[in-house]
Amino acid sequence: MPQFRIPGPLRRLSDGQTTVDVEATDLANAIDALDARYPGFKDRLLDENGELRQFVNVYLNDEDVRLGAGLAVKVHEKDEISIVPAVAGGRRA
Amino acid sequence: MVPAKSLTPDQVARYARHLILPEVGGAGQRKLLGSSVLILGAGGLGSPASMYLAAAGVGKIGIVDFDVVDASNLQRQLLHGHDDIGRPKVGSAADTLRSLNPDVEVVAINEHLNSETAMRIFAPYDIIVDGTDNFPTRYLANDAAHFLGKPLVHGSIFRFEGRLALFDSAKGTGCYRCLFPEPPPPGSVQSCAEAGVFGVLPGIIGSMMAFETIKYLLDIGRPMIGRYLLFEGEDMSFRELKLRQNKACPLCGENPTVHSLIDYEAWCGTPAMEPSEARAS
Numbered sequence: 001m002p003q004f005r006i007p008g009p010l011r012r013l014s015d016g017q018t019t020v021d022v023e024a025t026d027l028a029n030a031i032d033a034l035d036a037r038y039p040g041f042k043d044r045l046l047d048e049n050g051e052l053r054q055f056v057n058v059y060l061n062d063e064d065v066r067l068g069a070g071l072a073v074k075v076h077e078k079d080e081i082s083i084v085p086a087v088a089g090g091r092r093a
Numbered sequence: 094m095v096p097a098k099s100l101t102p103d104q105v106a107r108y109a110r111h112l113i114l115p116e117v118g119g120a121g122q123r124k125l126l127g128s129s130v131l132i133l134g135a136g137g138l139g140s141p142a143s144m145y146l147a148a149a150g151v152g153k154i155g156i157v158d159f160d161v162v163d164a165s166n167l168q169r170q171l172l173h174g175h176d177d178i179g180r181p182k183v184g185s186a187a188d189t190l191r192s193l194n195p196d197v198e199v200v201a202i203n204e205h206l207n208s209e210t211a212m213r214i215f216a217p218y219d220i221i222v223d224g225t226d227n228f229p230t231r232y233l234a235n236d237a238a239h240f241l242g243k244p245l246v247h248g249s250i251f252r253f254e255g256r257l258a259l260f261d262s263a264k265g266t267g268c269y270r271c272l273f274p275e276p277p278p279p280g281s282v283q284s285c286a287e288a289g290v291f292g293v294l295p296g297i298i299g300s301m302m303a304f305e306t307i308k309y310l311l312d313i314g315r316p317m318i319g320r321y322l323l324f325e326g327e328d329m330s331f332r333e334l335k336l337r338q339n340k341a342c343p344l345c346g347e348n349p350t351v352h353s354l355i356d357y358e359a360w361c362g363t364p365a366m367e368p369s370e371a372r373a374s
Binding site for chain 1: 136225231249252275285332337
């Protein structure tokens with residue numbers, strides 16, 4: 001089944017898990033499934049209109065979904081979904 | 094860049110390991126000696142980046158920072174030593190780089206980098222290396238490099254993870270805004286001061302920034318253009334994602350709306366590179 005890769009800054013939401021398998025057919029319901037198991041991800045990834053936030057990227061394998069079909073993109077067995085938030089270590093946020 | 098005319102006997106000895114590499118050779122070494130690189134930040138990333146570039150014989154290295162050395166820097170910022178605590182970072186950085194290689198012209202720029210100063214500070218250099226790792230300066234550097242048509246080496250670190258890319262956005266490669274159209278709201282992202290940083294991590298990412306800079310200057314191999322490298326230190330693993338130009342990018346897309354530098358501190362909701370806060374890079 002498709003697998004999320006959870007980045008360091010968000011692992012406190014996933015009990016420290018670096019990967020999470022989900023049952024889903026598209027990215028939108030993959031995020032729903034992730035949030036159902038580890039609440040908080042949906043709020044981190046989507047804005048109040050249900051669109052991907054501008055400072056978090058989601059990659060399906062090595063492609064940025066924002067530049068493709070977005071949340072409607074189909075996900076398949078063995079697909080890797082990477083959450084890539086903007087990070088900047090060099091100052092107090 | 095204007096290649097140096099010829100190598101002195103001392104330079105032939107110093108750069109011997111470069112000279113025997115066909116990809117560098119005498120022509121490449123002279124080109125490096127005629128090149129100029131601006132390093133933003135004399136911190137964790139700027140330390141290894143500037144030190145390797147100096148050792149490699151980049152002829153002119155500018156380094157800009159407005160901070161002073163703090164004890165908490167010394168776990169990873171190798172430009173500075175214990176006796177430098179309290180000194181302006183660019184002072185100890187310049188001393189270290191000059192002692193590494195007297196061939197290098199080191200320009201210490203003890204200035205606040207902002208929308209008023211960036212274009213002037215960037216203009217004399219061939220390539221910009223962003224080691225500041227904070228959002229206002231990152232977007233400022235991205236935009237200023239784009240407007241000046243200069244390549245920009247991007248690096249970032251957080252805890253055990255690092256990122257690397259090379260933007261040459263005036264040539265259509267995509268830019269940081271293509272990747273992240275907007276900065277996160279203030280307070281939503283932890284800094285290294287809050288979350289910590291593994292001391293060797295900036296050594297790895299900063300060294301790769303120097304590596305990509307030299308590759309770009311000498312046109313060696315395949316640059317990190319259109320590619321976004323993620324390093325995960327806990328697994329000691331690297332992954333590469335595609336970085337494409339976003340047609341909707343407000344800076345380098347089809348219908349740009351950003352035509353000049355803006356107030357990045359206001360846009361990001363926080364000040365950039367304040368002396369007391371830039372320490373964690």
